[in-house]
Amino acid sequence: MSKLVIAIDGPAGSGKSTVAKRVARELGLSYLDTGAMYRAVALKAFRAGFGPNDGDAVGALAERTHIGFGPGDPQKVFLDGEEVTSLIRTSEIGELASALSAHTPVRRALVARQRELIAQGGVTLEGRDTTTVVAPNADLKVFMTASVDVRARRRTDELLQKGLPADLDAIRAAIEERDHRDSTRADSPLKIADDAVVIETDHLTVEEVVRLVLSYL
DSSP states (O other), rough: OOTTTEEEEOOSSSSSSHHHHHHHHHHTTTEEEHHHHHHHHHHHHHHHTTTTTTTTHHHHHHHHHEEESSSSOOEEEEEEEOOOTTTSSSHHHHHHHHHHSHHHHHHHHHHHHEEEEETTTEEEEEESSSIIIITTOOOOEEEOOOHHHHHHHHHHHHHTTTTTOHHHHHHHHHHHHHHHHHHHHHOOOOOOOOOEEEEEEEOOOOHHHHHHHHHHH
């Protein structure tokens, strides 16, 4: 069990982060939020004045960036030693991260780092390409999804609970745009791995999804 690798993919707002953290806790595994790594790089790029089309420059920036994780719920994220846990969760940084993640230099830099982090096993990780690119040999692969309306409501509630501004219609439109971008990008598009278990989460509680994932082990 200490060497187990569980990879969970899915579109924005499908609930994969919450489930991945719960599964990791249930099994005593580490949790790796690959999306937080892209968001951290996006924050650094934003601060440096780079935009969504500056893939080459941000890829080089990512190679010089140290991203670390600490305990806590939400899990603490450190960018070059600075805690940026809440700063990377804004809609603006999320959109920039999604756009930058379509660029091969950015993906190459972060996928290499992610593979290093999971090399020894004992990890539950989640993202957009964990089952197909980052951890293609994972012991269990899961693809979580839900309707756009459900995902938009979840993301809106999440932001409001954190005291951040949230507009349901704007978030729904952003999710639809991100779905299109993630599934049509040339490098590592979001897709269901051939050997992944697909879980529709529209009408399931977090606990029910966690139990399903554990049952597939």
